[in-house]
Amino acid sequence: KQEVTQIPAALSVPEGENLVLNCSFTDSAIYNLQWFRQDPGKGLTSLLLIQSSQREQTSGRLNASLDKSSGRSTLYIAASQPGDSATYLCAVQAGTYKYIFGTGTRLKVLA
């Protein structure tokens, strides 16, 4: 059974710091892995999608990597800003309609 884990559950960093969020999954048979952002009381916004054949994707200050063999993905945020404060979730697509989500890392960037 596919399980997705995100550690730590919460993280506080000073503004300007580069940081890495981690996501691990137990079954390498995935279609893709996505990183989402969720602001308090809101829905999820897709940040990056890495197809199973890809190793990384970049968007602005965000870079996500995927290592299927080890069951790991990282989301790298460069030069963090207070506006980056949110919960970050990763999800693997394990079937045509099957998405498995982690429970998220709650990030606080301190001004």
Add this chain to the structure above:
Amino acid sequence: DVKVTQSSRYLVKRTGEKVFLECVQDMDHENMFWYRQDPGLGLRLIYFSYDVKMKEKGDIPEGYSVSREKKERFSLILESASTNQTSMYLCASSLSGREWGKETQYFGPGTRLLVL
């Protein structure tokens, strides 16, 4: 931009009431999903639909039903609301599922339901 809207941001209902949550997407997506999100449990799939009038159970369908009469609209129904259905409900859509691994899900803003 894809837009997924949900009929209510907050709802308060009484135990035993029938509750309707509506979701509308404006990008002609074939797939629509209903999740609930609870602290420590993450997102869990209740039902999904891959076409009009087609539906499939997700991981936690008990106590819920769905309706998809039009492509753009997917409704979640709580037949008889109970306190353990207090949660954040999130609707999502995706294009078709045929572009293996390339399609993202687009989420609505969520409905926070409190059942008293």
